[in-house]
Amino acid sequence: MVSVVTIIYNIVEGVFSVFFGITDETLALLGFGVDSFVEVLSGIGILHMILRMKRAGINDVASRDRFERQALRITGTAFYLLAGGLIVGSALNLITGAKPETTTVGIVISVLSILTMYVLMTWKMRIGKKLKSDAIMADANCTKTCFYLSFILLASSGLYELLEIGWLDVLGSLGVTWFAFSEGREAFEKARSNELSCSCH
Template sequence: MPAPDRASLIRQAFRLEWLTVTWMVVEGVVAITAGVAAGSLTLTAFGLDSVIELASACVLIWRLNVELRHGQAFSERSEHLASKIGGGLLFGLAAYIVAGAIWSLWTRHGEAFSLPGLIVALLAIPIMTLLSRRKLKIATQLGSRAMRADAVESITCGWLSLVVVIGLVADLLLGAWWVDAATSLAIVWFVVKEGREALTGEECCKHD
């Protein structure tokens, strides 16, 4: 089966990013609303993470639109800028995770149970897994560090969803308020590593 041409890959990438935008709006609204209503710091922060992911998807849509309109050569500058922005957003996401975890541990404030929050977090796990896998594949085929950075944010969103679920259930069943803060710190190294690659322009998307 012949490999898809670059224009076809760009169109596939567009569809993935618009799907991301749609889900992030739903996820962000539900998580923030549920978090505020339940007095849950971590659930509210999870909703704010959706806003970061939404911003990343919008940057990618802009970068892809430049290439679709003006061609690959013209898109190199926008690719570089989008990669830098993506890297910056990843570092912002890492800072948010660390600050949120420290604050939760310092204030002894864990998850407060919220059924809407649990549902949206459970749905986010498979959705983000599927989106991130497709984004990584297309990022490799396009040789796009910017899209890889966006895919990493989708991966991180999926892991944070799992952290939220674990925290909600643990607090409900065991009163273990500290679980979500402790487990969220485990993924910071991954986010920082990918953010550094995006910012410095290190090779991350290898062609076969």
């Protein structure tokens, strides 16, 4: 249930973030939205793993199957592409002096995301402890990444709305870039490892 909620939330968040990121010309919000869509790919892999646990037994699934490893490789590639695109976009915005029309939507979305990710993270931790599942606990820890990323968006969007300095939005997009690159690297590391663990910080 919690995995399905996570996937649905990320899809909705992604749609709104990408739409308003393009409409309001805010690169940080656009990058945040694309990141949400990539998280959906990761969420599908987690959902597949949990369904396997239900069929085989929580303690009988100790390693990733082929589908989960492939999902991680696709997710890692998507994160790297996102990071590369944001670096190019940030450079172009700095060169041209482009800046957002407004970042109000970014503030609203980031606050909603902070609240939602906190609830999901707590929910997953409770389930993981109850079932004594390292895999579910690892997923809960990975949700912290989205939680922290939301603070990056809130900071850049809030400061821009107050000061209207263009490079603040670029700084926010570079924050998203750093998280995307880190998540991409971790996805490939997990794909190479057969253990159900998470190296998220």
